[in-house]
Amino acid sequence: MRGGPLTTALLVCLLLTGALSAAPEGRLTGRVLDRETGEPMPGVNIMLIGTVLGTTSDAEGRFILTRIPPGTYQVRFSMIGYSSVIRDGVTIRADRAGNLDVAMEQTVIEVAELMVTANKRRQQISDSPTSVAILSRRDFEFRNQVYLNDLLEYVPGVNFVESQINIRGSSGYNYGAGSRVLMLIDGVPVMPGDSGDIKWDLVPAPLIDHVEVIKGAGSALYGSSALGGVVNIITRKALPRPMTQVRFSAGVYDTPRHPEWRWTDRTLHFDNVNVDHMRRAGGVNLYLALGRRQSTGYRQSGHEQRFNGSIKLNTTINGQHNLTLSTHLEGGKRGGALVWRSQRRALEVNPPATGDVVSSNKASANLFHQWAYSKRFGIKTRLSYFRNYWKNDFHDNVTASTAHRYGMEIQGEIQFSKDNALIFGTEESLDRVISGLVGNHDQYVLSGYVQNERELVRSLQLTAGMRYDFQHVDIGFEDSEWSPKIGLVWHARQDLSLRLSSGRGFRAASMSERFADSIYSGLRIVPNEALRSETAWSNEIGLNFKPRPFIYIDIAAFLSDYWDLIEPQPDETQTVQFINVTRARISGIEILFKLSPWPRRLRFELGYTGMDPRDIDLDQALAYRARHLLHGSIILEHRFLEAGLNARYASRIDLYKVYPNDDRVAQKVINVHASAHFTPWTLSVNVNNLLNYCYTQRERILQPMRHYVLTLSAVL
């Protein structure tokens, strides 16, 4: 079973396409420049459309594509922030080098032409049958946040309950046990085997190139946890140009709005230092990043001290093989208090808990090999390892846990023609947990998937796929899931495309949910070894419309049905057990509007998501979900200055589950920003939560009050 069918398929593909690779080959060279400045552009993606062949421009904007079978091609040049350039009729002759120089122009609105990997292969965002949102480096710099979760709050349809991400209301809040959204780093799942939640601090924002947020069930390609969506973090590329970037930011928290909440006379502050360096050494592109964050916290026992480091190595061999090794390390300590002392003293914790500390560290290592065997056939192989260690040093509980995840994925891609692509692959993972909370357990998952994208008739594209997952837990529990999906995209006009999709998702219970046996915050948690996977069907219909170069509109209506949702259920003895309880339905609409009336000077963005999250069994609202999400931003740029405002609103949550009598309010947060660029330096000021608005996302944790951040960065 292990890899057998895949190996056969790979051999067949090699035989079918082998003749092509044996034929005489040519190559294509060229240079990419910025049309406005004439500067060379490093990091531009260059793809031969209808093939698996591609490369990236170097520090001087130069590129070279080798081993191209003779023929006539379309070549696409793409990069975030620039309009894609497609060159038709590029002829490649045997044993001769063709040359192609292009100039790229900055986009007014960048979304429509972005390339995403939502379907495990690069495609334009307008070709994706499901909604995909992008956060670019520009967004990170503008919002100036350290952790990714603080940035994702401004993506339409996304909101957070503490550190738990909700995409279109999928997750609610499970006290960190399990996630209904899957996180990938460069396409590799990074979810610890014990808690199964997302560790947002593993990759700090400065290391990220961009983030793709795929909405709706994505298990047909990604398997467990992709029930409500997928967050794919694409880390920065290791480019050959020697470059060092330093970034220092420091900030202070304002005093609480209400005198009753002032708990200290100290000035509460935080600071971050990040240094990264990239260069080419010995034929290898190297990217190295180090960072440190420390904070007193804005509330008692909210202090933290964290360190992180990353190394990424990339090299291309014979123009056919691309090899990337990346590692990320993160660790440190933070205060561990889970709830406030009382709403009267909302920034303090109960006296016994003031010394509670959580120590943790994480390490991930991924080896990614991309092999363009021929122009029609490519193979991607990923080997991954993720380790997550934590220790709770609480006044009433000392527990430690170490989770190891070993993963392997082999994916094949056949580009039959420009409009017909097939991907298929197999994925295996082994979770090994040694834990004081859940005991010692192993869990093994074997999966296989296939997906075809083809043009049915002119401008109508069909995507159909299926994935099978088999899960074995060491106690003898076994489960298997089939996750089909189908999608249609119709490019009705050049500026208008419509999409329709339906897909199944599932999430296998995390080991915490299945095996946790502990006393936590005075509540007894007992195991439930028979937990079934929770499942969902997500359906979506949407359109994106770009009537003018400076206007972009995306509208979607969605309907998601959930079965057997796993929820913590407190009983009358104050004992909590995770059980399959809820049949739920979430329906809603989502609108994104972007406008840039004064190109590259003034930009507006407005996003709205309206939802009806219903617990069908109990005929009541689902807990921890907001019905209305609204976000907006205005950015004004003039020469070396930039200023902006961004705001978000989440309506009052209908239901808290553990303490339903607690007060709840809507979330209304406004952040402002100003920055000045003096090459190579950038100085920026942020005021976050400008109105010093007080709110919670779940019971008994007040969110940060107004804080001021000063950042100085330089690219050397």
Place this chain on the structure above:
Amino acid sequence: MHPFKSLQLALVLALVLAACESDPGLEPTRSGFSGTIRFVNEWPETTDQVVVVAATKFPPATTSDIVLGEPLPIGVDSVDYTIYSPPLEFSAVGVVWKERDQPWDVTNIIGIYFPTANKFSPGSVTIPDRSTLVRGIDMVADLSLARRYVLSGISGMLRVKGSWPEKATSVIVAASYPALPTGLLDVVLGTPIPAPFDSSRYELTLPPATYRLIGALVLEEGASIGLTSLRGLYYANPDDFIPGSITLTSDTMRLEGVDITLDFGEEK
């Protein structure tokens, strides 16, 4: 952009900001209730926390039915306390003891607010609005009632004779130290078992002691718990006239077969 349009935009933004500024969001709770707790008997060495608990339903069925106060100082003779809470109507207010390294058990009650001499009927406390602090919710907490974690207890079957009262919601098995309990604090309450049922197994954890009365209380919607809730008693032999008593002599001793019949007669 035209300067006039910029001005318009700035004006709209200023108005939005001003409107938002007037809304502070969440505020500190200023309403609630307060009183004095007098502790009697010795503080157990294994005391972890003692808190005031207010329950919107008595007895509470889940954590969502209760509001927990902040931990009270340990080792004192008396303490003034204040519980801040949004406007709510509490059916009962009590003092709950928590043992070190053990989870919360809200049935581990060492004191209850009784405004009258009827010690079977906890006093209710109503917080009418967001600015009222109800005073005078005084209690006596008897530390000898603190139950440490034990494995000992009783179990048996609950059987039903006759028809359930229409408004019955749950059944609680209770064990009393004296044969004639003088109030709720003489009684160890079990956890609610949803009603109706034809028969149901129960388990009740009890510390070592002699219990002279073991019975089942039927809770009805809208009615408060009291002696009239007692609808079945344990008898050692079916023909006995006097209710049976049991004695648990160790932390691990468990007695099976402590069966109780709920006798509803012909009641509908």
